[in-house]
Amino acid sequence: MMLKIKSVHKSFGGVKALQGCSLEVARGKITALIGPNGSGKSTLFNIISQIEDEDKGRIWLDGEEITRFRDYKVSRRGISRTFQEVRLFHNLTIQDHIEIAIGKGDESIIKSFFKKRKRNTEKVKEMLALVGLEKPLDTYATDLSYGQRKLLDLAIAIASPHKLLMLDEPVAGVNPKLREAIKKIIRELNQKGETILVIEHDMNFVMDLADYVFVLDAGKLIAEGKPKMIQKNKKVLSAYLGE
Amino acid sequence: MISPYILNILIFICIYIILAVSLNVAIGYTGLLNLGHVAFFGIGAYTSALLTKAGVPYIVALICAGVFAAILGFLLILATYRLKGDYLALATLGFNFVIYSLMLNMIFLTNGPLGIAGIAKPSIFGLAIKTNFSYFIFVAVICTISVSIIYFLMRSPFGRLLEATRDDEIGLRVLGKNTFALKSKAMVISAFFAGIAGSLFAHYITYIDPTSFTLPEVILIVTIVIVGGLASIKGSIIAAFVILIVPEALRFVALPSSILGPTRQIIYALILIIILMFRPRGISGRVDLK
Amino acid sequence: MVITQLIANSLIIGSIYALVACGFSLIYSTNKFMHFAHGVTVVIGGYLLYTFFTLLHLPFYLASIVSVILTGLFGVLSYRVIYLPLKNKGSSNAILLMASIGIVILFENVIQLVFGADIKTIGYLDVAKGMDIFGASVTPLQIVIFIIAVVLFVVLYLFMSKTKLGRNMRAVADNSELARIIGINDKRISDYSFFIGSCLAGVAGILVALEQNLFPAMGLGLIIKGFTGAIIGGINFIPGAILGSFILGVAENFGIWYLPSGYKDAIAFGLLFLFLLFKPNGLFGIKKGVKE
Numbered sequence: 159m160m161l162k163i164k165s166v167h168k169s170f171g172g173v174k175a176l177q178g179c180s181l182e183v184a185r186g187k188i189t190a191l192i193g194p195n196g197s198g199k200s201t202l203f204n205i206i207s208q209i210e211d212e213d214k215g216r217i218w219l220d221g222e223e224i225t226r227f228r229d230y231k232v233s234r235r236g237i238s239r240t241f242q243e244v245r246l247f248h249n250l251t252i253q254d255h256i257e258i259a260i261g262k263g264d265e266s267i268i269k270s271f272f273k274k275r276k277r278n279t280e281k282v283k284e285m286l287a288l289v290g291l292e293k294p295l296d297t298y299a300t301d302l303s304y305g306q307r308k309l310l311d312l313a314i315a316i317a318s319p320h321k322l323l324m325l326d327e328p329v330a331g332v333n334p335k336l337r338e339a340i341k342k343i344i345r346e347l348n349q350k351g352e353t354i355l356v357i358e359h360d361m362n363f364v365m366d367l368a369d370y371v372f373v374l375d376a377g378k379l380i381a382e383g384k385p386k387m388i389q390k391n392k393k394v395l396s397a398y399l400g401e
Numbered sequence: 402m403i404s405p406y407i408l409n410i411l412i413f414i415c416i417y418i419i420l421a422v423s424l425n426v427a428i429g430y431t432g433l434l435n436l437g438h439v440a441f442f443g444i445g446a447y448t449s450a451l452l453t454k455a456g457v458p459y460i461v462a463l464i465c466a467g468v469f470a471a472i473l474g475f476l477l478i479l480a481t482y483r484l485k486g487d488y489l490a491l492a493t494l495g496f497n498f499v500i501y502s503l504m505l506n507m508i509f510l511t512n513g514p515l516g517i518a519g520i521a522k523p524s525i526f527g528l529a530i531k532t533n534f535s536y537f538i539f540v541a542v543i544c545t546i547s548v549s550i551i552y553f554l555m556r557s558p559f560g561r562l563l564e565a566t567r568d569d570e571i572g573l574r575v576l577g578k579n580t581f582a583l584k585s586k587a588m589v590i591s592a593f594f595a596g597i598a599g600s601l602f603a604h605y606i607t608y609i610d611p612t613s614f615t616l617p618e619v620i621l622i623v624t625i626v627i628v629g630g631l632a633s634i635k636g637s638i639i640a641a642f643v644i645l646i647v648p649e650a651l652r653f654v655a656l657p658s659s660i661l662g663p664t665r666q667i668i669y670a671l672i673l674i675i676i677l678m679f680r681p682r683g684i685s686g687r688v689d690l691k
Numbered sequence: 692m693v694i695t696q697l698i699a700n701s702l703i704i705g706s707i708y709a710l711v712a713c714g715f716s717l718i719y720s721t722n723k724f725m726h727f728a729h730g731v732t733v734v735i736g737g738y739l740l741y742t743f744f745t746l747l748h749l750p751f752y753l754a755s756i757v758s759v760i761l762t763g764l765f766g767v768l769s770y771r772v773i774y775l776p777l778k779n780k781g782s783s784n785a786i787l788l789m790a791s792i793g794i795v796i797l798f799e800n801v802i803q804l805v806f807g808a809d810i811k812t813i814g815y816l817d818v819a820k821g822m823d824i825f826g827a828s829v830t831p832l833q834i835v836i837f838i839i840a841v842v843l844f845v846v847l848y849l850f851m852s853k854t855k856l857g858r859n860m861r862a863v864a865d866n867s868e869l870a871r872i873i874g875i876n877d878k879r880i881s882d883y884s885f886f887i888g889s890c891l892a893g894v895a896g897i898l899v900a901l902e903q904n905l906f907p908a909m910g911l912g913l914i915i916k917g918f919t920g921a922i923i924g925g926i927n928f929i930p931g932a933i934l935g936s937f938i939l940g941v942a943e944n945f946g947i948w949y950l951p952s953g954y955k956d957a958i959a960f961g962l963l964f965l966f967l968l969f970k971p972n973g974l975f976g977i978k979k980g981v982k983e
Contacts, residue, residue, distance in 0.1 A: 207575055233577035245572030247565045249632075249688050258565055259576050261558055265583055267590075270559035277558075318576050434785050480968060487725050487784040491918070492967045495960045498915065502957035513953075616911060620796050623789065659808070663800035670797035677790050678776060690786050 159218075160185045160322050160353040161206070166215030168201055168377075175201045177377045179215070183322065188344065188354045190364040190385075193374035194398055199357045200242060202374070203326050207239050208232045220321055236321035242330055242357075244311045246299040253295040255310060256282040259317035281317075289313045289343055305336045312343065323347065323354045329363055341367060361398070365389060373397070408533040412605055414645050415537075415544040416598050421625040421637040422548050423594035428623075429631030430555055431587040432567030432691055434486065436619055437477060437493035440500035441470040441592040443614030445599025447504065447511055450520045450609060459523040463600045470596025471589045473500075478588040482581060486691060497619060504611040516610025523604050540601050547594050552634055554590065563587050564632065567688070617666055624673040630686025639684055644672065697944045699827035705940025706840035707895055707902075709933040711917030712924070713847060714891035716932035718766075719921070720864035721884035724784045727791035728769060730914025731798045732889045736762040736896025737905045738802055741811050751815055759893040766889025767882050769794055775878070795910060803907040811905040836898050843894065844933055850887075851929065860884055864927065912956065919963040925976025935973055 161183035168176040176198045183189045191199050204210040206217060208229040216225045224232050233239075247255060257278055263269050282295060291309040293302065302310060308328065315323060328344070329337045344367060348354055358364045364371065365385045373381040373388060375397040381388055388394055420442060427433040445466035452462035481492045504511050511517065523530050523539070530539050554560055565573045566580045566587075574580055603609050625644050629636030648665040656664065676683060681690065715729045739761055743754035773790055782790075821828030851857035862870040863880045871877050899905075899913070916939060924935020939959060946958040966973065 209571060209575070229571075230574040230577050230579050233575050239575055241572070245569045245575075247568035247572065249568055250561065250564060254561055254565075257558070258561065258573070258578075264558040264562050265579060265586075267554065267559050267586060270557040271553060273558055275556065275558055275561050314576065480964070484967060484971075487788040488967060488971060490785060490788055491725065492964060495915070495963045495967070499957055499960045499964065502954065502960060506951060506953040506957065616792075617796065620792060627789070660804060663803040666796055666800040667804070670793045670800070674773065674790055674793040674797065677782070677786055677793070678773070681780075681782070681786065689783070690789070691783050 159183065160220055161355065162218040163202075163206065164216045166202065166205055166217070167213045168198075168205060168210070169213055175377050176205070176212075179374070179377070179379050181372045181379065181382070183353060183355050184370065185353050186348075186351055187369040188348050188356065188367055190368035190371045191355065191357045191374060192359070192361060192364055192371060192388075195359065196376075197374040197397075198377040199374055200326060203239065203324055203357060206232075206324065207237055233318070233320075236319070237324060238315040238318045238320035238322070239324040240311045240315045240326055240328060242327040244304075244307045246302075246307060246310060248300040249298065251296045251298055252286065252291070252293060252302075252310060253279070253282050255299065255314050256285050256317050259314040260285075260319075285313050285317045288316060290339055305332055308332055308336070308340070312340070316347065321353065323352055325354065325356045327357055327359060329358070329360070337363065361389070403534065405533050408537045410645060410649065412533070412537050412540050414641050415540040416601050416605075417622065417625060417645060418638050418641045419544050419547050419594050419598040419601075420622050421629065421641050422551050422634050423591045423598070424622055424626050425629070425631065425634065425637050426551060426555065426563075426587055427591040428626055428690075429633065429686070429688060430560060430567065431563045431584060433478075433584060433588065434490040434691070435477075435493045435588070435591070436490050436623065437496040437500075438591070438595055438622060439614050439618045440497045441474060441595035442599040442602070442618070442622075443500060443504060443609075443611070444473055445470045445596030446603035446609050446614075447517070447599075448596070449600035450517045450603045451510070453521055453523075453604070454517070459521075459604070460525055463523075463597060466600035467593040467596040470599065471593040474588045474592025475585055477592075478585050482584070494616075494619070497615075501611055501615055504614065511611070514610060514612075516608060517603075518608045520603050520607045520609070522607070536605060540605070543597065543601060547597060548634065548638070551590070551594065555632075555634065559583075559586075564688075567691070617669075620666075620673065621669055624669050624676075627681075627686075627690070628672060628676050628683045630683035631688045631690060633683075633685040633687055636683055636685040644669070693948075695825045695827040697948065698941075699824070699829050699833075701937065701940040701944045702837055703829075703833045703902075703940075704943065705920075705937035706837045707899055707913075708916045708920045708939055709936035710840050710843065710891055710895035710898070711913055712920040712932040712936040713844065713929050714888035714895070715914070715917050716921045716926055716929045717847075717860075717891070718884050718888040720927045720929065721860050722770075722774075722881055723867070724774070724787045725791065725918075726769075726774075726885075726888075727788060727914060727918075728794035728798070729766075729888070729892055729917065730910035730912075731795045732762055732766055732769075732892040732910075733896040733899065733913050734802060734905070734907065734910040735765055735798065736893030737900035737909075738806060738811075738896075739893070740897050740900055741806070741813060741905060744815065745811070745813055755897055758897060759890050762893030762896065763886040763890035766885040766892070770881055770885040775881070795914075799907050799910060806907070808907060811900075813900050813905070815901060832902055836902060839894070839898065843891065847887075847891070847929065856880075856883060915956075915963070916959055919959050919966075921973070922963060922966045922971070923973055925973030928973070928976050931973055931975035934975060938974075 159182045164180045166176050166179045193199055205212045208227055219235055224235055260281055289309045289312050329340050368385055371385050371388045372379055373394050380393050381391045424438045427435045448469045449462045449466040452465055453459055477496055481489055484492050505513055530536050562583055566583050570580050625640045626637055629640030648668050711733055718726045736758055739758035740754055743749045743757055744751055774787055777787055816832055821830050851861055859875050860880055863877055920936025920939045921932035923938055925931030943955050943958050947955050
C-alpha cells in the first residue's frame with residue numbers, strides 16, 4: 159500500500175466533516191475519491207497533506223506513519239498535490255514555478271547566494287512538454303488562461319519529487335478538449351508507474367480512469383470497489399441523486 | 402568642496418536607502434507587513450552607541466548593532482508567525498511601541514527620555530572618520546555594500562522562494578518548502594540591515610533618544626517603500642531621494658521650525674495617501690500590497 | 692483605600708477607552724477593516740470643543756453638540772473621500788490600514804499647525820476637589836464621565852437591537868453579502884456606522900479634553916488603547932469591546948501598582964500583542980479567526 163488512512167475524524171465547530179474514514183491507495187494504481195459536493199473529499203485531502211490537522215486518526219505513506227508530520231514535511235516525504243482552486247505564484251514566471259518545484263536546498267541563503275534563478279531550462283521544458291503547456295518560459299502565471307493554470311498546477315505537482323500524486327478535481331471547470339488531454343496525461347503517468355489519488359466530482363471522468371474507487375458522503379465512506387461495481391451501487395446513486 | 406548641507410542630505414539618503422531596501426525585503430519580497438522596522442533601527446542605534454561608549458571598537462559595535470537587531474527580528478517573526486495582513490501590521494506596530502516603551506523606561510541602560518549624548522564618531526582600524534565628507538563616503542560605502550548584498554539575495558533562488566511565500570504560502574509548503582524558515586531568514590536579513598542603519602545614524606547625529614524611533618519614523622520609511630514600489634530595490638532608492646529632497650524645498654521658504662516640522666509630516670502623509678489611492682504600485686513596484 | 696482607588700481609576704479610564712473602542716468596533720464590524728484614524732477623530736472632537744467653546748465662546752452644551760456632530764461628519768468624510776474609493780479599487784485591508792495611518796499623521800500635524808503643539812485646556816470646570824467614595828478620591832467630572840459612558844453604551848445597545856438601522860448594521864456586520872442581496876444599501880450603512888462611531892469618538896474627545904488636556908499627538912495612544920480594549924473583548928462584538936476596555940483599564944491600573952508608572956503603555960501594548968497572538972477573537976468575540 160502506498161497510502162493508508164485509518165479512522166480519520168474531523169469537525170469544524172459543530173460540523174462533522176469526516177467521520178471515521180479509512181482507505182487505502184494501492185501502489186501503481188489510480189484510485190479515485192468521489193462523492194457529492196460537501197462530502198468532505200477536499201477536507202480529507204487537506205488532512206492527508208497535513209494542511210489541516212485531523213481530530214483523530216492515523217496516516218501512513220509507503221509504510222511510514224506521517225500522522226504528526228507538518229505539511230511541508232509530508233510533501234518532502236513524497237506527497238505531491240494539486241488544489242481545486244489552483245494555487246500558483248502569480249508574480250512569478252512559468253520557469254520559476256517548475257524550478258521551485260524541482261529545486262533542492264534553495265532555502266539556504268549560502269547555497270543560493272551565487273546562483274542565478276534560471277538554472278534548469280532543459281528540465282523545465284521537459285515538464286511543460288509533459289503536460290502540453292506551450293507557452294514561453296518567461297510568461298507570468300497571471301497571464302495564463304484558466305486551463306493553462308490547471309496545466310501549470312499539474313506540472314509543478316509532477317515536477318516536485320514524489321511517490322504519490324494527489325489531484326484535487328484536476329478537470330473542474332475545464333473545456334472538453336482539455337479534459338481529455340488531462341485524462342490522457344494522468345493515464346500516461348500511471349503507465350510509467352505513478353501512484354495517483356484523484357478527487358473528482360464527475361463520476362464519468364473517474365469511471366474509465368480509476369482502478370479503484372472510494373465513495374464519500376457526508377463525511378462517511380459509503381462504498382468502495384471497482385468502478386463498474388460502484389456505478390451499480392444503489393447507495394452511491396442515491397447519494398448523488400439525493401444531493 | 403561639497404557644502405555641508407548637501408552632504409547632510411546625502412548621508413540621510415544613504416541611511417534611509419538601507420532602511421527602505423531592507424524593509425522592502427520583508428514587505429515587498431516576502432509579503433510581511435512589518436510596521437515594527439523602526440524598532441530594529443532604534444535597537445541598532447542604541448546598541449552601537451552603548452557599545453562604543455563601553456570602549457568596544459566601532460567595527461565590532463556596528464556588526465553587533467546589526468546582529469542584535471537581527472535577533473530581535475527573529476523573535477518578532479517567531480511571535481507573529483501566524484498573523485496576516487492588517488493584523489500582522491498592527492501587531493508589529495505594537496511591537497514597535499513596546500520597544501519604544503522599553504527605551505523610555507529602562508533608564509539604567511538607555512538613559513530614558515534624556516537619551517544618549519556624545520556618541521563618538523567612528524574610528525576604523527585607527528582611521529578616524531571625523532569630517533562630514535569622510536562620513537558621507539563611509540555611509541555611501543556601507544549603503545552600497547548593503548544594497549548589493551540584498552540585491553544578490555533577492556535575485557537568487559532564495560529570493561524567488563521569498564516571493565513564492567508572498568504569493569501563495571500554502572502552495573509553497575505543499576512543494577516541500579519550509580516557509581517559516583524562509584520568513585524568519587527574510588525578517589532577520591531585514592532587521593540586520595536596519596540595525597546597521599541605526600548605527601550609522603547614531604554615530605552621525607551623536608545624540609539619540611527614544612522619540613526618533615516612533616510612528617512618524619515608521620510612516621516615513623513605509624512611505625518610501627510604497628512610493629518606490631514593493632519588490633523594487635531600484636524604486637526604493639529613487640523614492641528615498643525624492644521623499645527626502647522634496648521637503649527640503651520648504652527650507653527656501655523661510656518657515657519657522659514650529660511650522661517646518663508638522664508641514665514636513667503633512668507632506669509625507671499626503672504623499673502616502675495619494676500614492677495609495679492613485680498609484681499603489683508606486684514608481685516601479687512589481688507587486689500589490691496584500 | 693488603595694484598592695477602591697484603583698478600581699475607581701480603572702472604571703474612569705476604562706470608560707474613556709470603552710467609548711473609543713465601541714465606536715471603533717462599530718466601524719470595524721460593519722466595514723470589516725481597521726479604521727486606525729479613529730484615534731485622531733477623538734482628538735478632533737476635543738479640539739473642536741476647544742474652538743467653539745474656549746475660542747469662540749459658544750455656550751458649552753451647544754459647543755459640545757456641534758463638536759460631536761462635526762466629528763461624526765469627519766468620520767463619514769474619511770469614509771467617502773478615502774476608504775470608499777480605495778475599496779472600489781479592490782484595495783486590501785492592509786492598504787486601507789496604511790491609508791488610515793496616513794490620515795492620523797496628516798490630521799495630527801494639521802492640528803499642530805493650527806493650534807500649536809502646546810497643551811490646551813478647555814477651562815469649563817474648575818479643578819474640583821475629589822469626593823470620597825468608599826475610600827477612593829473621585830471628582831464630580833469623573834463620575835459624570837462614567838455615567839455618560841454607561842448611558843451611551845445603553846443607548847447604543849438599544850439602537851443596535853431595537854431600531855431598523857441598528858438591525859441592518861448588525862446584518863451587514865454578520866454577513867455583508869447576504870445583507871446586500873436582501874437589499875440593504877451597504878454604502879449607506881457604512882455612512883451611518885462611520886457617523887455614529889465618530890460621534891462616539893467625539894464624545895470621548897470632549898470628555899478627555901475636560902478630564903485631562905489636549906495635545907495634538909494624543910490620538911495615537913487613545914486608538915492603541917481603544918483598539919487593545921476591542922481586541923481583548925472581541926473586535927467584532929461591541930459589548931465585548933466595551934468590556935475589554937474596562938478590563939484594560941483594570942490591567943493598567945493594577946499593573947502600575949507593581950511596575951513603575953512609565954510602563955503603563957507597555958502593559959497595554961503587551962496585552963495587545965498577547966491577545967493578537969493567542970486570542971485574536973478576544974474573550975467574548977464570536978467571529979471566525981484571523982489566521983488564514
